[in-house]
Amino acid sequence: MTVKITHIDTWIVDVPTIRPHVLAMTSISRQSMTLVRIYTSDGVIGLGEGTTIGGLAYGDESPEAIKLTIDQYMAPLLIGQPLIDPAAQLTPIRSTVVGNHFAKNAVETALLDIQGQRLGVPLSTLLGGRHRERIPVLWTLASGDTAKDIAEAEAMIASRRHNIFKLKIGKRDLRQDVAHVAAIKRALGDEASVRVDINQAWDVVTALRGAAMLADAGADLIEQPLPRADRAGMAHLTRLSPIAIMADEALRGPLDAIDYVKSGACHAFSVKPAQAGGLFAARDVAAIGEAGQIGIYGGTMLEGSIGTAASAHLFATLPSLRWGTELFGPLLQTEDILAEPLEYRDFALTVPAAPGLGLALDLDKINHFRRDAPSRTVSTPGRQENA
Structure with missing residues (x-):
């Protein structure tokens, strides 16, 4: 039948x-x-x-x-x-x-x-098979309050849940934002990596100043500092920045990935299945980045457990995850919609092993x-x- x-x-x-x-x-x-x-x-x-x-x-x-x-x-x-x-x-x-x-x-x-x-x-087998069973996961500090963010990060490190942190900045004056980042990096020291996400809020002049100031503050990477349409600006910034520049909102599929590699417009790709148009398309974006010697990062749209598990299956198949992932979406929610929540421990997420998504x-x-x-x-x- x-x-x-x-x-x-x-x-x-x-x-x-x-x-x-x-x-x-x-x-x-x-x-x-x-x-x-x-x-x-x-x-x-x-x-x-x-x-x-x-x-x-x-x-x-x-x-x-x-x-x-x-x-x-x-x-x-x-x-x-x-x-x-x-x-x-x-x-x-x-x-x-x-x-x-x-x-x-x-x-x-x-x-x-x-x-x-x-x-x-498991779904990862359909996508080519796994290179890893567990995936490193960072945590985003986005309260905007320096003391709260420091306390939150210290608690994450102590519980061995996260030791890589991303800060959402770009709403305030540049000097205020950098002071916020610098204070958190000083408090956490060498045991934590600190990155920032601008969500397209800067122009080229601000980004050039910000990159130099953030490098001095100890940050490792700047995510999508310029509007997604400003590829020329991203290429100019990437050539001059003392720290890594990552493309995110600008990557809407394989054609964007090709253009970014050809124009040298970033050092890293934030790969997001939803933004790319699906798991197959996101796999292509990652492959193009790898071929162009671009560092791969597993991004998120703050999905719940279903979307997070799907991304985890894909990211488990990628040869390299130089910048880790941010698949923390379910942890940001007050309730989990799964009978058995995804497993986060020792700074990583365990990829489900049961057939399909395994949920x-x-x-x-x-x-x-x-x-x-x-x-x-x-x-x-x-x-x-x-x-």
């Missing part, structure tokens, strides 16, 4: 964060995740996630738009179709839906999850945080579901 895709669910789930997360363009106190479940006629269910940061303040896709795109444009291309290899299943979507990378990533992840479960192998949802948590929960769901105590 031919196995088919029978239906697709999409839910927006809003989970509060443990503290405000301050970026250059916005601040968030909850994370809104668009979760996808693809059902097959033989009972296998695949999971995916589409998550952005701060709605439309950060990028051009919102949780609501991701859900609408999947429901109205992608689901009709999949429902009722025979279940085949994910690459072939995605072909009509890629040819009829332009852009919408976050939505495409969510659906691609769910299809790969199904394939892994049916074959009895099981806690449906009580999902139902509690779903936007449509009051009118559409009934919670059963202790209910869990494998996916």
Whole structure:
């Protein structure tokens, strides 16, 4: 009997964060995740996630738009179709839906999850196989308060959860921001690496001054200091900066990666599956970076556990992760939506080993945080579901 895709669910789930997360363009106190479940006629269910940061303040896709795109444009291309290899299943979507990378990533992840479960192998095997079982993970200090950030970082080091830290700066005067970074680096000393993320807030002149000042402060790297369209500025800055410059928001897929390598516009790539348009596209971005001697860093859109696990499977397959990863998204949320949360210990994340993504949802948590929960769901105590 031919196995088919029978239906697709999409839910927006809003989970509060443990503290405000301050970026250059916005601040968030909850994370809104668009979760996808693809059902097959033989009972296998695949999971995916589409998550952005701060709605439309950060990028051009919102949780609501991701859900609408999947429901109205992608689901009709999949429902009722025979279940085949994910690459072939995605072909009509890629040819009829332009852009919408976050939505495409969510659906691609769910299809790969199904394939892994049916074959009895982890998703990382479908992506080429692992180089590592555990992945180093940094923590972002984004309260904006120097004393709080120092205390938070010291607690992370003491508990052996993180010893690499990224600071979100760019909203304040340059001298204030650098003083904030320098104070944290002094307090942590050599036992911690400190990087900064500007989220496109600087111009070239500010970035040149900032790079010199941050190098003196002991920072290791500056992430996306200039607007994503300013590739010439990024190339100029990369040539002159005393510390590493990383591209993030500017990398929207393999073509951007090629252009950045050709123009020498960065020293490092922040690889994000959602931003690239899916796990396959992100793998291509990383391969292009490696070929161009660009250091690879596993980025995040502050995804919850589903998107984080998918990224972890991909990053486990990469030959090199020179700058580590920042797959801390689930740790920023007050509640985890999994029956068994991902394992973080000894400064690293353990990549799930079970077939597919290797995850099981806690449906009580999902139902509690779903936007449509009051009118559409009934919670059963202790209910869990494998996916």
